[in-house]
Amino acid sequence: MNFTQLPKIELHCHLDGSVRPQTVLALALQQGMALPTEDSSEIQALMVAPPSCPSLIEYLQRFELPISVMQTAEALSRVAFEVLEDAAAEQVRYIEVRFAPSFHLQQGLGMEQAIAAVLDGMDKAKAQFAIDANLILCGMRGFPIELCHQTLKAGQAFLGKGVVAFDLAGREDPGFSKDYVEVCQKAKAMGYRLTIHAGETGCAQNVVDAIELLGAERIGHGVYVCQDAQALALVKARKVALEVCPTSNIQTKAFAEMARHPVAEFVRDGVAVNISTDNRTVSDTTVTTELDRVDQAFVLTIEEYRRIYRASVAACFATSEIKEGLLALNDHWW
Ligand SMILES: O=c1[nH]cnc2c1ncn2[C@@H]1O[C@H](CO)[C@@H](O)[C@H]1O
Numbered sequence: 534m535n536f537t538q539l540p541k542i543e544l545h546c547h548l549d550g551s552v553r554p555q556t557v558l559a560l561a562l563q564q565g566m567a568l569p570t571e572d573s574s575e576i577q578a579l580m581v582a583p584p585s586c587p588s589l590i591e592y593l594q595r596f597e598l599p600i601s602v603m604q605t606a607e608a609l610s611r612v613a614f615e616v617l618e619d620a621a622a623e624q625v626r627y628i629e630v631r632f633a634p635s636f637h638l639q640q641g642l643g644m645e646q647a648i649a650a651v652l653d654g655m656d657k658a659k660a661q662f663a664i665d666a667n668l669i670l671c672g673m674r675g676f677p678i679e680l681c682h683q684t685l686k687a688g689q690a691f692l693g694k695g696v697v698a699f700d701l702a703g704r705e706d707p708g709f710s711k712d713y714v715e716v717c718q719k720a721k722a723m724g725y726r727l728t729i730h731a732g733e734t735g736c737a738q739n740v741v742d743a744i745e746l747l748g749a750e751r752i753g754h755g756v757y758v759c760q761d762a763q764a765l766a767l768v769k770a771r772k773v774a775l776e777v778c779p780t781s782n783i784q785t786k787a788f789a790e791m792a793r794h795p796v797a798e799f800v801r802d803g804v805a806v807n808i809s810t811d812n813r814t815v816s817d818t819t820v821t822t823e824l825d826r827v828d829q830a831f832v833l834t835i836e837e838y839r840r841i842y843r844a845s846v847a848a849c850f851a852t853s854e855i856k857e858g859l860l861a862l863n864d865h866w867w
């Protein structure tokens with residue numbers, strides 16, 4: 534199937550993993566920052582995770598370079614604008630971008646300023662391109678939980694003005710959810726929607742916990758429910774959407790090759806699935822490429838793509854007005 538012209542929805546895209554390599558170079562030069570190389574293809578090589586990264590931890594090391602140049606309001610705005618520009622160019626008509634405000638404080642920005650800067654870049658792109666967008670704030674596992682509380686507080690004023698949800702990202706230890714019950718309860722009480730990275734590299738129980746202990750409405754990845762019938766049944770019964778990022782899952786060694794990835798099985802089994810990039814640069818991909826790779830491995834039908842699209846509309850954290858617009862696009866295209 535040719536996905537190039539079809540409308541797309543991306544629900545799982547990290548800002549710091551989706552910076553254009555040329556922009557990293559330009560920002561570093563502008564900021565007088567020393568780089569290991571000034572060749573943009575070498576910069577790209579430093580940012581892209583190898584096809585066979587030893588683990589999620591190694592994958593996450595690819596974020597250091599882009600984060601180092603994303604410490605000013607101007608840089609954050611520019612990067613946010615460009616991510617929407619890149620997404621719009623491949624017919625992504627709605628995107629939820631995510632980032633961790635706590636990673637952008639190295640040069641004196643406050644969390645509120647970092648969030649405002651990202652929203653500013655997104656607003657400019659929304660005005661210019663055929664794309665709608667919202668922002669998800671990530672709390673980072675492996676760092677003090679206090680930073681999650683600060684993130685929630687910093688984002689509060691922006692709820693309903695571009696910020697829609699809270700996420701937990703970073704390393705995934707078995708049983709992590711029990712440490713985040715209070716944070717997630719607070720997030721919900723404040724009006725944040727909730728999506729949680731879980732079941733990315735091995736532990737289906739983490740998906741169950743994220744749903745039952747934390748109240749996750751969507752799961753980032755969640756792919757390991759394929760190995761646990763009860764976890765899979767829970768995801769289906771609660772209509773929790775999985776934000777599936779196939780290439781990223783191969784890079785982190787969740788699955789040895791695309792042919793073993795459960796995404797097509799999920800779609801055929803009635804699981805609500807969205808297909809996203811995770812990280813446009815670190816995974817060197819686009820939503821179109823992700824769909825092509827799934828199609829090459831499993832042959833997606835148009836009806837299956839429609840199902841993915843509709844599930845993505847249902848699961849996204851947009852207003853009902855935006856959702857109706859996205860569904861109308863679907864009618865128009867098919
Ligand atoms: O697939 C992933 N799993 C877990 N954490 C991730 C993934 N991709 C990116 N990040 C983490 O989220 C932070 C905020 O955007 C990134 O800096 C990275 O550490």
Ligand SMILES: [Zn+2]
Nearest residue numbers: 547730753811
């Ligand atoms: Zn992710």
